[in-house]
Amino acid sequence: MTFGEQPAYLRVAGDLRNKIVNGSLPPHTRLPSQARIREEYGVSDTVALEARKVLMAEGLVEGRSGSGTYVRETPVPRRVARSGYRPTSGSTPFKQEQADETARGTWDSRSEQVEASSVIAERLGVRAGDRVMCTKYVYRDAGEAMMLSTSWEPLTVTGRTPVMLPEEGPLGGCGVVERMAAIDVIVDNVTEEVGARPGLAEELMALGGVPGHVVLVIQRTYFASGRPVETADVVVPADRYRIAYHLPVK
Structure with a gap:
């Protein structure tokens, strides 16, 4: 192979990808078999197999047990809007984070006291092993799972208060800002870092993705006078959603 020349499996994958993109291989069409790819492109079984693996890793095709490999329906990404804190005025924080005003957002949640891992302890400014309230959420739009979230709050802040359980009590379901204000903790800053990684098996199962x-x-x-009062990991499938920020300039 000369400098700049693609490996054979990438050339085959590229040609098949173009056929998927231009509609020659529309959604739900069965991908050519490994034997057919080998014959059509004059490549080995190994090259044909690797080309199919590339398309599967890119999410363009999916395997169906006992049936073969098929072109996936390409979702049109929706926006998840994140625009900073706004008073809820009766609207849930989750509703505010959906760009489409007609979205029908619901969620399930489960809270339990756990010991802070070293990573979470560092993020919350507490000691590893300190008790924190961990809440796991599955957010849905019109019944479809669209987002997962796991939050941690130090019980040194919320323990034995009416807001100790985020989804129960008089302020159950309200945002962090409102809940903390109820116990005279004034949230004045929030940081967000966005990254990408392969989804964990349990995440993809919950979100309807494929390995x-x-x-x-x-x-x-969230911070109150420099002290972290809640930290969370929000997980969104990259092929179905885009994170859109609209931040005020002060």
């Missing part, structure tokens, strides 16, 4: 799919991870932390 190898990439997820966007938003690492968010």
Whole structure:
């Protein structure tokens, strides 16, 4: 192979990708078999197999047990808008984070006290092993799982208060800002870091993805006078959603 020349499996994958993009291989069409790819492109079984693996890793095709490999329906990405804190005025924080005003957002949640891992302890400014309230969420739009979130709050802040459980009590379901204000903790800053990684098996199962799919991870932390009072990991499937920021200039 000369400098700049693509490996054979990438050339085959590229040609098949173009056929998927231009509609020659429309959604739900069965991908040519390994034997047919080998014959059509004059390549080995190994090259044909690797080309199919590339398309599967890119999320363009999916395997169906006992049936073969098929072109996936390409979703049209929706926006998840993140525009900073706004008073809820009766609207849930989750509703505010959806760009489409007609979206029908619901969620399930489960809270439990756990010991802070070294990573979470560092993010919350507490000691590893300190007790924190961990809440796991599955967010849905019109019944479809669209986002996962795991939050941690130090019990040194919320323990034995009416807001100790984020989804229960008089302020259950309200945002962090409102809940903390109820116990005289004034949130004045929030940071978010966005990254991407392959989804974990349990995440993809919950979100309806396939192995190898990439997820966007938003690492968010709320602060009150420099003290972290909540940190969370928000997980969104990268092929179905885009994170859109609209931040005020002060």
